[in-house]
Amino acid sequence: MRRYGDQVLRLAYSYLKDVEEAKDAAQEVFLKVFLSLPKFRQEEMPYTWIYRVTVNLCRDRLRKKKHFLWQFLEDDSGLVSSLNTEDQALAKLEEKEIFMAVMSLPEKYREVIFLYYLYQFNINQISAITGAGKALVKTRLHRARKKLKKLLTANGVVESA
Amino acid sequence: MRKMDDIFEKLPHALEDGLKDLKFTEEMRQNVLSQLNKAATKAGPQKKKHFWQVAVALIVLLGCIGVAGLWSTYRNLAPPVTSPNFTEIEALDIDLDGKEPLELVNTWRVREPDRTESLMAIVWTRNARGQLSVVSTHPMEGQEFLPLVVLPAPRRQGNLVVIASTDGEKQIFYSILGYENGRVVEYPGKYIEYPVKKMRNPREINLVPVIIDHKIIYANWEVEK
Numbered sequence: 001m002r003r004y005g006d007q008v009l010r011l012a013y014s015y016l017k018d019v020e021e022a023k024d025a026a027q028e029v030f031l032k033v034f035l036s037l038p039k040f041r042q043e044e045m046p047y048t049w050i051y052r053v054t055v056n057l058c059r060d061r062l063r064k065k066k067h068f069l070w071q072f073l074e075d076d077s078g079l080v081s082s083l084n085t086e087d088q089a090l091a092k093l094e095e096k097e098i099f100m101a102v103m104s105l106p107e108k109y110r111e112v113i114f115l116y117y118l119y120q121f122n123i124n125q126i127s128a129i130t131g132a133g134k135a136l137v138k139t140r141l142h143r144a145r146k147k148l149k150k151l152l153t154a155n156g157v158v159e160s161a
Numbered sequence: 162m163r164k165m166d167d168i169f170e171k172l173p174h175a176l177e178d179g180l181k182d183l184k185f186t187e188e189m190r191q192n193v194l195s196q197l198n199k200a201a202t203k204a205g206p207q208k209k210k211h212f213w214q215v216a217v218a219l220i221v222l223l224g225c226i227g228v229a230g231l232w233s234t235y236r237n238l239a240p241p242v243t244s245p246n247f248t249e250i251e252a253l254d255i256d257l258d259g260k261e262p263l264e265l266v267n268t269w270r271v272r273e274p275d276r277t278e279s280l281m282a283i284v285w286t287r288n289a290r291g292q293l294s295v296v297s298t299h300p301m302e303g304q305e306f307l308p309l310v311v312l313p314a315p316r317r318q319g320n321l322v323v324i325a326s327t328d329g330e331k332q333i334f335y336s337i338l339g340y341e342n343g344r345v346v347e348y349p350g351k352y353i354e355y356p357v358k359k360m361r362n363p364r365e366i367n368l369v370p371v372i373i374d375h376k377i378i379y380a381n382w383e384v385e386k
Contacts, residue, residue: 001190014180023189098176098179099179102172113176145165
């Protein structure tokens with residue numbers, strides 16, 4: 001937990017976009033990891049396994065949340081806007097703009113951006129963690145960059161080509 | 162305004178910076194450990210219970226298999242097992258039909274529910290796997306069996322077996338069992354000659370020739386050989 005705690009928490013936040021829920025999810029991740037240690041396959045890297053548990057757990061939570069919100073005729077834009085309002089004061093700085101832009105990407109693009117740029121995983125590792133094929137990971141990464149560029153251009157952070 | 166390449170270079174730092182306040186605190190760690198302890202405490206007795214359930218089920222299963230096995234063995238391979246109402250007197254492997262495997266003849270004292278006793282001989286045949294099946298049963302008069310006697314049958318395959326009993330006084334009852342055309346054949350008779358007490362070694366007594374007053378043919382030998 002000391003080694004991977006922060007990383008797991010941040011990855012959870014990148015999915016859930018809610019600090020408290022990310023904290024809750026990160027704790028659940030470690031609980032799951034410890035309880036399923038006997039099932040851990042030795043040939044796999046521990047961090048790949050831990051991050052995969054995190055990704056799956058966060059996806060589950062998002063699915064449940066979407067289902068719940070759908071029942072009340074809402075979508076998750078409210079979460080984004082709440083995050084936006086929460087962090088808008090800090091978003092004046094350029095890095096905050098970039099961070100906000102990444103956070104506003106759809107989940108599948110946000111996922112690859114975080115894993116690639118923050119965690120410095122390669123395509124193979126991202127594929128192992130997310131369960132998506134390598135080609136799909138590459139495509140998503142490419143599209144994520146394009147979308148990010150579009151967003152940052154619109155925000156005036158990046159000069160238009 | 163920056164170019165996108167610069168942004169991508171700056172992206173890791175930007176993301177890290179955006180998340181720098183998110184720390185997996187000691188409190189969260191303790192919370193996980195506490196939940197793990199709870200889970201372990203909860204799972205401990207369950208596992209124990211589960212273990213005992215499995216152990217008991219296994220013992221019951223093994224018991225059933227054992228009983229079934231013993232019963233099967235008793236039924237198929239070991240008829241000479243006594244029970245409260247049947248007491249085996251003697252068992253003899255004999256070649257009745259002139260073919261392997263050997264048949265088995267055994268004699269029994271049967272105690273009826275009213276405490277009266279009777280005598281019975283049973284002929285068994287074996288299949289290729291050695292499992293026994295009853296071919297015929299032969300109630301006998303008298304109070305005690307005499308030892309079974311094997312007679313080589315002249316001009317035929319296989320042997321004859323003489324099952325003899327006595328009333329303890331002067332009478333000897335006998336049945337000669339043989340095998341003809343795939344069937345057990347019984348030649349019952351009675352022999353009255355001299356005091357039974359003198360028959361210390363009946364295997365040496367020649368009961369043949371005897372007067373055969375009738376012949377009983379039993380059902381076809383239906384055991385797979």
